[in-house]
Amino acid sequence: EAQVTQNPRYLITVTGKKLTVTCSQNMNHEYMSWYRQDPGLGLRQIYYSMNVEVTDKGDVPEGYKVSRKEKRNFPLILESPSPNQTSLYFCASSSRRRAEAFFGQGTRLTVV
Amino acid sequence: KNEVEQSPQNLTAQEGEFITINCSYSVGISALHWLQQHPGGGIVSLFMLSSGKKKHGRLIATINIQEKHSSLHITASHPRDSAVYICAVLFGNEKLTFGTGTRLTIIP
Numbered sequence A: 001e002a003q004v005t006q007n008p009r010y011l012i013t014v015t016g017k018k019l020t021v022t023c024s025q026n027m028n029h030e031y032m033s034w035y036r037q038d039p040g041l042g043l044r045q046i047y048y049s050m051n052v053e054v055t056d057k058g059d060v061p062e063g064y065k066v067s068r069k070e071k072r073n074f075p076l077i078l079e080s081p082s083p084n085q086t087s088l089y090f091c092a093s094s095s096r097r098r099a100e101a102f103f104g105q106g107t108r109l110t111v112v
Numbered sequence B: 001k002n003e004v005e006q007s008p009q010n011l012t013a014q015e016g017e018f019i020t021i022n023c024s025y026s027v028g029i030s031a032l033h034w035l036q037q038h039p040g041g042g043i044v045s046l047f048m049l050s051s052g053k054k055k056h057g058r059l060i061a062t063i064n065i066q067e068k069h070s071s072l073h074i075t076a077s078h079p080r081d082s083a084v085y086i087c088a089v090l091f092g093n094e095k096l097t098f099g100t101g102t103r104l105t106i107i108p
Helices: none
Strands: A004-007 A010-013 A019-025 A031-038 A042-051 A054-057 A076-078 A087-094 A107-111 B004-007 B010-014 B019-025 B029-037 B043-049 B052-056 B059-064 B069-074 B083-091 B096-098 B102-107
Touching: A004 A087, A010 A019, A019 A031, A019 A087, A019 A107, A031 B096, A042 B083, A042 B096, B004 B083, B010 B019, B019 B029, B019 B083, B019 B102, B029 B069, B043 B052, B043 B059, B043 B069, B069 B083
Parallel strands: A010 A107, B010 B102
Antiparallel strands: A004 A019, A019 A076, A031 A042, A031 A087, A042 A054, A087 A107, B004 B019, B019 B069, B029 B043, B029 B083, B052 B059, B059 B069, B083 B096, B083 B102
């Protein structure tokens, strides 16, 4: 089954404790991206990747890092999480930039 | 500035009604997506358009490039169509910009 898998689904952590949210797709897609969703602000792009070792900033990259060492994986790293990064996060992939997007199930992160 | 506006923000209708959700954007685009987000939070891609019209079951999406406008239509609406519908636009700089969504409620 074609899918994008995010882990964990839910996470509560403390300020400053490094964490990684994993994202994996099984469709051999080149394009992957991370978004955060906040009430009243909608979805905003954090980072995206056009292919292995090619990443670029979205609209809200501050406080986040990404890497794309393999085509299937695109982890989101929060080196020092802060409460303003409490949000619902989505990973998505598509075969190319202009193609149908497949979304992961979402990760609800709470930073206290 | 690349902007995306959706209307209405909230829409309540009776089962069976014809539904229209609108999306307008400020400058030329590469592509436009319509997404559906159910109360559980998951997001599903409904359509990706760069011109014309697409249909899938009871859902129809249209885009008018000259007027910088897209519409999502639902025919014979059903309570299971209740969700948030999100328009997302791919501008030339590779970044997706999202509308704030339309919350649709279909009453039996």
